[in-house]
Amino acid sequence: xxxxxxxxxxxxxxxxxxxxxxxxxxxxxxxxxxxxxxxxxxxxxxxxxxxxxxxxxxxxxxxxxxxxxxxxxxxxxxxxxxxxxxxxxxxxxxxxxxxxxxxxxxxxxxxxx
Amino acid sequence: xxxxxxxxxxxxxxxxxxxxxxxxxxxxxxxxxxxxxxxxxxxxxxxxxxxxxxxxxxxxxxxxxxxxxxxxxxxxxxxxxxxxxxxxxxxxxxxxxxxxxxxxxxxxxxxx
Numbered sequence: 001x002x003x004x005x006x007x008x009x010x011x012x013x014x015x016x017x018x019x020x021x022x023x024x025x026x027x028x029x030x031x032x033x034x035x036x037x038x039x040x041x042x043x044x045x046x047x048x049x050x051x052x053x054x055x056x057x058x059x060x061x062x063x064x065x066x067x068x069x070x071x072x073x074x075x076x077x078x079x080x081x082x083x084x085x086x087x088x089x090x091x092x093x094x095x096x097x098x099x100x101x102x103x104x105x106x107x108x109x110x111x112x113x
Numbered sequence: 114x115x116x117x118x119x120x121x122x123x124x125x126x127x128x129x130x131x132x133x134x135x136x137x138x139x140x141x142x143x144x145x146x147x148x149x150x151x152x153x154x155x156x157x158x159x160x161x162x163x164x165x166x167x168x169x170x171x172x173x174x175x176x177x178x179x180x181x182x183x184x185x186x187x188x189x190x191x192x193x194x195x196x197x198x199x200x201x202x203x204x205x206x207x208x209x210x211x212x213x214x215x216x217x218x219x220x221x222x223x224x225x
Contacts, residue, residue: 105155
């Protein structure tokens with residue numbers, strides 16, 4: 001069965017620090033990959049997605065993610081975080097021929113001024 | 114364009130009571146989903162509907178039933194609520210093969 005692992009459960013950073021959140025998935029076929037963000041008290045919003053093409057994907061609010069097929073990874077990065085980035089971040093994957101998403105357990109990011 | 118809407122926003126039930134969570138989308142999506150979100154466990158799929166008239170079980174379907182009333186609406190029913198069903202429930206819809214899902218605001222359910 002497909003699974004998604006997010007190894008960082010809770011990350012605490014100061015503003016302007018760089019961010020990298022890990023995501024690994026366990027499916028050998030063609031996949032679509034997603035990062036969703038959930039700000040406190042809000043619903044999930046799409047941050048970025050990868051379907052095909054350039055493995056470096058840019059999303060909203062300065063976030064980017066790199067798909068490394070050989071490592072089954074799709075890590076999220078941001079060069080300089082802001083207090084407003086405090087949220088929970090979810091990695092998700094679906095196989096090419098289905099629209100069911102498998103979510104990771106999430107990473108809680110806290111950014112202090 | 115409201116996207117995905119859910120009612121109610123918050124509900125308190127006693128063990129054994131029943132209730133239906135409502136979800137509607139106005140994006141003409143074929144696929145709709147119900148998830149529950151619990152601390153440290155991410156989102157887990159309860160049921161999904163790939164198209165009007167079809168429903169399938171997800172990862173955690175026990176204790177729930179669903180109805181895809183029409184293309185817009187997908188309801189989740191708890192026939193006999195249990196404290197283990199205390200959670201935040203999210204409905205989502207998707208464009209289909211692209212897999213991008215759009216989420217509603219959630220329903221926070223407390224079962225005493």
